[in-house]
Amino acid sequence: MSLLRPRVILPDVYSITPEFMEQHGLKGLLLDLDNTLIPYGSYEERHEVMTWAADLRRGGYRLYLLSNATRERAAFWLERLGFEGVGMAAKPFPGHYRRGLQVMDLPARQVAMVGDQLFTDVLGGNLNGMFTIMVRPISDNALPHTRVTRRLERIVLKRYGHDWYSRDWRKK
Numbered sequence: 001m002s003l004l005r006p007r008v009i010l011p012d013v014y015s016i017t018p019e020f021m022e023q024h025g026l027k028g029l030l031l032d033l034d035n036t037l038i039p040y041g042s043y044e045e046r047h048e049v050m051t052w053a054a055d056l057r058r059g060g061y062r063l064y065l066l067s068n069a070t071r072e073r074a075a076f077w078l079e080r081l082g083f084e085g086v087g088m089a090a091k092p093f094p095g096h097y098r099r100g101l102q103v104m105d106l107p108a109r110q111v112a113m114v115g116d117q118l119f120t121d122v123l124g125g126n127l128n129g130m131f132t133i134m135v136r137p138i139s140d141n142a143l144p145h146t147r148v149t150r151r152l153e154r155i156v157l158k159r160y161g162h163d164w165y166s167r168d169w170r171k172k
Protein backbone atom coordinates (compact mmCIF):
# COMPACT_ATOMS: atom_id res chain seq x y z
CA MET A 1 0.00 0.00 0.00
CA SER A 2 2.85 2.43 0.62
CA LEU A 3 3.40 2.83 -3.15
CA LEU A 4 0.05 4.57 -3.22
CA ARG A 5 0.90 6.92 -0.40
CA PRO A 6 1.63 10.53 -1.36
CA ARG A 7 4.44 12.11 0.67
CA VAL A 8 2.45 15.31 0.97
CA ILE A 9 -1.16 16.23 0.29
CA LEU A 10 -1.81 19.86 -0.62
CA PRO A 11 -4.95 21.82 -1.54
CA ASP A 12 -3.43 23.04 -4.84
CA VAL A 13 -0.16 23.66 -6.69
CA TYR A 14 0.11 27.18 -5.32
CA SER A 15 1.16 25.67 -2.01
CA ILE A 16 4.36 24.57 -3.77
CA THR A 17 6.54 27.62 -3.21
CA PRO A 18 10.32 28.09 -3.51
CA GLU A 19 10.40 27.74 0.30
CA PHE A 20 8.59 24.41 0.05
CA MET A 21 11.04 23.20 -2.63
CA GLU A 22 13.98 24.26 -0.49
CA GLN A 23 12.59 22.67 2.63
CA HIS A 24 12.21 19.28 0.90
CA GLY A 25 15.44 19.38 -1.09
CA LEU A 26 13.58 19.53 -4.41
CA LYS A 27 14.97 20.99 -7.63
CA GLY A 28 12.30 19.98 -10.13
CA LEU A 29 8.65 19.06 -10.61
CA LEU A 30 6.95 16.64 -12.94
CA LEU A 31 3.49 18.09 -13.36
CA ASP A 32 0.20 16.49 -14.25
CA LEU A 33 -2.04 18.70 -16.42
CA ASP A 34 -5.73 17.92 -16.05
CA ASN A 35 -7.22 18.82 -12.69
CA THR A 36 -3.76 19.66 -11.36
CA LEU A 37 -2.79 22.76 -13.39
CA ILE A 38 -5.93 23.21 -15.48
CA PRO A 39 -9.57 22.20 -14.93
CA TYR A 40 -10.25 18.87 -16.64
CA GLY A 41 -10.53 19.33 -20.42
CA SER A 42 -10.32 23.15 -20.27
CA TYR A 43 -8.61 25.33 -22.88
CA GLU A 44 -9.12 28.54 -20.97
CA GLU A 45 -5.94 30.37 -20.00
CA ARG A 46 -5.27 30.58 -16.29
CA HIS A 47 -3.14 33.55 -15.46
CA GLU A 48 -2.40 32.35 -11.91
CA VAL A 49 -0.92 29.04 -13.06
CA MET A 50 1.32 30.77 -15.64
CA THR A 51 2.57 33.18 -12.97
CA TRP A 52 3.18 30.37 -10.51
CA ALA A 53 5.18 28.35 -13.07
CA ALA A 54 7.16 31.38 -14.22
CA ASP A 55 8.08 32.27 -10.62
CA LEU A 56 9.38 28.77 -9.91
CA ARG A 57 11.36 28.72 -13.15
CA ARG A 58 12.85 32.11 -12.38
CA GLY A 59 13.94 30.64 -9.04
CA GLY A 60 15.95 28.04 -10.97
CA TYR A 61 13.54 25.13 -10.56
CA ARG A 62 12.93 22.79 -13.48
CA LEU A 63 9.38 21.92 -14.58
CA TYR A 64 8.23 19.17 -16.93
CA LEU A 65 4.67 18.32 -17.96
CA LEU A 66 3.71 14.66 -17.66
CA SER A 67 0.18 14.25 -18.93
CA ASN A 68 -1.92 11.32 -20.04
CA ALA A 69 -4.01 13.70 -22.17
CA THR A 70 -3.81 13.59 -25.98
CA ARG A 71 -0.66 14.92 -27.62
CA GLU A 72 -2.68 17.75 -29.14
CA ARG A 73 -4.03 18.86 -25.80
CA ALA A 74 -0.61 18.62 -24.15
CA ALA A 75 0.96 20.58 -27.04
CA PHE A 76 -1.64 23.35 -26.67
CA TRP A 77 -0.73 23.81 -23.02
CA LEU A 78 3.03 23.33 -23.44
CA GLU A 79 3.05 26.26 -25.84
CA ARG A 80 1.44 28.44 -23.20
CA LEU A 81 3.13 27.12 -20.07
CA GLY A 82 6.62 27.70 -21.44
CA PHE A 83 8.30 24.49 -20.34
CA GLU A 84 8.82 21.03 -21.81
CA GLY A 85 6.86 17.85 -21.40
CA VAL A 86 4.70 15.22 -23.05
CA GLY A 87 1.14 14.02 -23.55
CA MET A 88 0.14 10.35 -23.74
CA ALA A 89 2.62 9.73 -20.94
CA ALA A 90 1.09 6.35 -19.98
CA LYS A 91 1.35 7.08 -16.27
CA PRO A 92 2.03 5.16 -14.01
CA PHE A 93 4.43 3.37 -16.38
CA PRO A 94 8.00 4.56 -15.88
CA GLY A 95 9.11 5.46 -19.42
CA HIS A 96 8.15 9.11 -19.47
CA TYR A 97 8.97 9.70 -15.80
CA ARG A 98 12.55 8.66 -16.64
CA ARG A 99 12.57 10.77 -19.78
CA GLY A 100 11.43 13.77 -17.72
CA LEU A 101 14.30 13.26 -15.28
CA GLN A 102 16.74 13.09 -18.19
CA VAL A 103 15.45 16.30 -19.74
CA MET A 104 15.55 18.10 -16.39
CA ASP A 105 18.95 16.53 -15.73
CA LEU A 106 18.02 15.77 -12.13
CA PRO A 107 18.10 12.64 -9.95
CA ALA A 108 14.72 11.19 -8.91
CA ARG A 109 15.21 12.14 -5.25
CA GLN A 110 15.34 15.86 -6.15
CA VAL A 111 12.13 15.72 -8.15
CA ALA A 112 8.50 15.64 -7.06
CA MET A 113 5.66 14.21 -9.11
CA VAL A 114 2.64 16.48 -8.64
CA GLY A 115 -0.83 15.25 -9.52
CA ASP A 116 -4.42 14.74 -8.49
CA GLN A 117 -4.62 10.97 -9.01
CA LEU A 118 -3.28 8.19 -6.83
CA PHE A 119 -3.26 5.35 -9.35
CA THR A 120 -1.40 7.26 -12.05
CA ASP A 121 0.52 10.29 -10.74
CA VAL A 122 1.36 9.17 -7.21
CA LEU A 123 1.91 5.49 -7.98
CA GLY A 124 4.29 6.29 -10.85
CA GLY A 125 6.19 8.86 -8.81
CA ASN A 126 6.66 6.42 -5.95
CA LEU A 127 7.67 3.59 -8.31
CA ASN A 128 10.40 5.86 -9.67
CA GLY A 129 11.74 6.88 -6.27
CA MET A 130 10.44 10.44 -6.42
CA PHE A 131 8.89 12.68 -3.82
CA THR A 132 5.12 12.64 -4.43
CA ILE A 133 2.66 15.47 -3.98
CA MET A 134 -1.06 14.91 -4.31
CA VAL A 135 -3.21 17.96 -4.91
CA ARG A 136 -6.91 18.20 -4.63
CA PRO A 137 -8.52 17.89 -8.12
CA ILE A 138 -9.54 21.32 -9.46
CA SER A 139 -12.89 20.15 -10.79
CA ASP A 140 -15.02 17.10 -10.14
CA ASN A 141 -15.45 15.52 -13.53
CA ALA A 142 -18.37 13.22 -13.94
CA LEU A 143 -16.90 10.57 -16.25
CA PRO A 144 -18.09 7.17 -14.99
CA HIS A 145 -14.60 5.61 -14.84
CA THR A 146 -13.31 8.62 -12.91
CA ARG A 147 -16.09 8.30 -10.37
CA VAL A 148 -15.01 4.74 -9.62
CA THR A 149 -11.35 5.80 -9.38
CA ARG A 150 -12.26 8.64 -7.03
CA ARG A 151 -14.11 6.24 -4.76
CA LEU A 152 -11.11 3.92 -4.63
CA GLU A 153 -8.80 6.85 -3.99
CA ARG A 154 -10.99 7.95 -1.15
CA ILE A 155 -10.80 4.50 0.45
CA VAL A 156 -6.99 4.45 0.18
CA LEU A 157 -6.60 8.01 1.44
CA LYS A 158 -8.86 7.30 4.40
CA ARG A 159 -6.56 4.45 5.38
CA TYR A 160 -3.81 7.03 5.48
CA GLY A 161 -5.97 9.21 7.67
CA HIS A 162 -6.88 11.74 5.01
CA ASP A 163 -10.31 12.79 3.83
CA TRP A 164 -10.87 15.39 1.07
CA TYR A 165 -14.45 15.63 2.19
CA SER A 166 -13.74 16.54 5.77
CA ARG A 167 -14.36 20.11 6.82
CA ASP A 168 -10.68 21.07 6.47
CA TRP A 169 -10.60 20.18 2.76
CA ARG A 170 -14.06 21.21 1.68
CA LYS A 171 -13.95 23.54 -1.30
CA LYS A 172 -14.08 27.21 -0.51
Ligand SMILES: [Mg+2]
Pocket residue numbers: 032033034035036115116117
Ligand atom coordinates in the same frame (compact mmCIF):
# COMPACT_ATOMS: atom_id res chain seq x y z
MG1 LIG B 1 -4.99 14.75 -13.39
